[in-house]
Amino acid sequence: MSNREQEKDTAVQQVRCIECLAKVQVRKSAWEQTSVQWNNEALDLCRERPARSTGNLPRDQFVGCETLRAAVRDETVQGNLKLADQAAAS
Numbered sequence: 001m002s003n004r005e006q007e008k009d010t011a012v013q014q015v016r017c018i019e020c021l022a023k024v025q026v027r028k029s030a031w032e033q034t035s036v037q038w039n040n041e042a043l044d045l046c047r048e049r050p051a052r053s054t055g056n057l058p059r060d061q062f063v064g065c066e067t068l069r070a071a072v073r074d075e076t077v078q079g080n081l082k083l084a085d086q087a088a089a090s
Helices: 003-011 040-045 066-077 084-089
Strands: 012-016 023-030 033-037
Touching (some): 003 023, 012 066, 023 066, 033 066
Antiparallel strands (some): 012 023, 023 033
């Protein structure tokens, strides 16, 4: 594995929603920037996700889960979710 691949793997961490237990991959690039990678299982488990889209406009699409967003925030504040630069330096 190259150094670049190692850094990428280290920077991506798993976070679990405290309500539905969906697990997503999270990369925290900065305090203000978080990327969340959903998989099909997590999308199926999420209770805030609509059963299906109601149209083709962006407002009709699933934009995220507030409960999961709170879990990511809590994990970050507690020091369990590291910033990508900090994770790569470890």
